[in-house]
Amino acid sequence: MDSPAPLAGKRIGLLSAWASRLGGGVYEAVLTQGDVLRSLGAEPLVFALRDSHSAGDAARFGDIAVQTFAVKGPGQIGYAPELVTALHAAQLDCLHLHGIWMYPSLAASRWAAQSGKGFVISPHGMLDPWITARGRWKKALARAGYERTSWRRASFLHALTLAEKADIARESGREDSMVIANSGPAPAAMPAAPRPPHLVYIGRIHPKKNLLALVAAWGQARRRSDARLTLAGWGEPGDVAALEAAVAAAGPSVEFVGPAYGAAKQALLDSARFTVLPSHSEGLPMSVLDSWAAGVPTIMTGQCNLPDGFAAGAAIACGYDPDTIAPALEQALSFADGDYLRMARAARDLAAGPFSAPTIAACWAGAYRAAMSQGAKP
Template identity: 60%
Template sequence: MTLAGLRIGLLTASASRAGGGVFEAVVQQAALIRDCGGEAVVFALDDEHAVRDRGRFGDAPVHHFAVRGPRQIGWAPGMTAALVAAELDLLHLHGIWMYPSRAGERWATATDKPYIISPHGMLDPWITARGQGKKALARFGYERASWHRAAALHALTKMEAGDIASEARRTDSLVIPNAAPAAGPARGAPSRDLVYLGRIHPKKNLEALIAAWRGLAPTDARLTIAGWGAAADVAALEATVAAAGDSSVRFVGAMHGAAKAKLLDEARALVLPSFSEGLPMVVLEAWAAGTPTIMTTDCNLSEGFEAGAAIACGHEPASIGAALAAVLAMSDDAWRERSTAALALAAGPFSAATVAARWIDAYRRFTV
């Protein structure tokens, strides 16, 4: 079975690197639809990186809409009309809490066609506890109507399906993970470098990671932090790194494309001590590169712990430090076993073929 003949809209707040992991998931979904014979059409709010990252979607049409008023709301007049005019067979919203949720619900009501929502971890209790005033307005203003109107909500993990049930009162979630990139070749001997890749944000717990590293004070290893974020969050991180006074810790800013791949290919491990995640794409990218991970259970990838591709860390500097020390002390043979396990996960349950088959079934189910 394929998606031939289906025109599927992908709606999101940001079709650029500004959207972080959600953007990467939308890029991946557009490629999946194309590779399965369907046609993907992308709709997003405009932002400073939109033009630069347009090429990530290949030949899929990408429509950007200017935001009026506060960016955190994302009101974009004309978005709903453009969705209706696109003659879609199905609309798939990625991410919530902004105006695209309202536009998606209005499209579904106007066309009476299927509408799927992927919250991407944005109903995690850690997230819903922050900015409660704004989220309360969004719930009553448009989110509850959007959740109710959807043909289905999509969860990346069983844990997220529970969050959806608690918040949206929907117990019929589709549970389909993100797909990993194609698994690479077996890795050679590991370096002594550890790396963090992702958004610079309080939920990523980077202050505790730096404190843990300082507690270890390794003389033959390096911690590289790469990412982007709000100016205030980046400034706070830079101040923390400067205060550490340790040349083995460095912040290198945002890394994309080949530069990002090089960091993963050369790292002994990826570190992600987050308080909250949906299903972090960067972990799947690391596994596809044969790079084991150090992460919290909040990353919702228990498969990594079970297979030996990941080591659990807590949120406190002491528990993070213990995990870092264990990876740095690991023999080359032990490390290679974990690297092999990571590649097997990327090539198996998280492979593009496995995930694509599940999405074909889901999309076809709602469009027949």
């Protein structure tokens, strides 16, 4: 960072379909990006579609201005007729779109075409093959209708990982994506002693998270009688009901506690020996960065796109089916105290180093300056 406030006075819009818990990790990333911009001296302004939780969850943005817009027609499309006008009225220097496949992509693209100003797109893993294979006809219509134009018009697309950069290149034809990881929260003090045999999942309840396989693996794993698995999160009613049924059949060592935010979420992290994310598809999961900042190592798949965790000894690799998840659970629960504390230290060191807010903010300072300098593509 070449000055204390490299983006001083700049108004940067953060546009997403969600400014609430319904956005899962994208919502958490937008929250974090607001803090990044404030640290750089910019004024962040949040724009999102209105949903059943957006009014209540807006408080998490603090004094950052949040505008939400009523949706007309199908919620999956997210058409908000007032959105483009509001983007222009905000007199932005740059617009940063978080997430794709819905009307905010078209609104952002129109704003960029009309203003000529800097325009950044963060797909947040939504070009991963597991995602693009679902709802193919809807995504084909979105590509033809507006996404290809939006991708072409962006000053640049932002990839969370090198794997996502390859996904973006395959889908958009653009090889110039900037790779910048998400930043995690400030690291906490190291655990004073090894944690009890308690494994935790915190996040969205969705098929891609592979939680039914996790619960089945827990039933297969050889473990101490006092070992526990706690799952916390939110999701569509059908997905939650399926998880609740699996948990009920798994016995008293497994518990689903519903959504966990703020102090409740921190209490779960503070009690966890490991967190678990056996996901089929991720961009760069904020839940893992939260875990590392709390000094809690993780069990995760390669699709979490955080090879740093495996390389540093802060994570255990697992597969996608119960037979390949269960051995990872057994390994996590069998570490000697010294080995476990070394993993916890490695996790915290990642949070304090390559994924720290100052490190990531310095990368974004240069990226936003580049976007504003070159403006939107014709």
